[in-house]
Amino acid sequence: MARDIQITFDCADPAGLAAFWSEALGYQVQAPPPGFATWDQALDAWGVPPERRNDASAAVDPKGAGPRLFFQRVPEGKTAKNRVHLDLRAAPGLGGDERMAALETEASRLVAHGAVRVERQDPAPPLGAGHIVMTDPEGNEFCLD
Structure with a gap:
């Protein structure tokens, strides 16, 4: 169900x-x-x-x-890395430089709204497509994928 x-x-x-x-x-x-x-x-x-x-x-x-x-x-602050996080599919169907450029554009847009950029993971063939790790304004991790 x-x-x-x-x-x-x-x-x-x-x-x-x-x-x-x-x-x-x-x-x-x-x-x-x-x-x-x-x-x-x-x-x-x-x-x-x-x-x-x-x-x-x-x-x-x-x-x-x-x-x-x-x-x-809640009264307590965030104390550790999230065990579950959201992946925002910001570049579906794109690959290589085009994909990473789309992710960079979205990262910049979200930083303007309070997100923090943590790190970029470039594509690592054969399986990796590259992504950008970010946090929301309260430090909750998410990825631009």
Whole structure:
């Protein structure tokens, strides 16, 4: 049986990471519930105090095909390398110099939105295609592949 999945990020700034990953993936921050024009209106109606308004956020695929990303505030910071990470397929079907140029372009775009470039792994034939290791604004690793 197929299941819907959600990918959850523990973080310090849910709204900030939802905005970053929306930009990175072509997602959008999840719209407020029906009957509310904004999240602030919904949170006001529910009596959520201002200091709790960035406890959670979500990003969704506008086409409905990809998983929902959920961001929840936690008190502790990131302490070790992620055991699971996302690969952003930024150069599908491309090879060699053309592939790496496309990855470099995407890396620059994401750095402008708060990502950090960690290292570039150049193609290593026969199996390697090359990729760029990055982190999101809170240090979560991901690869441009």
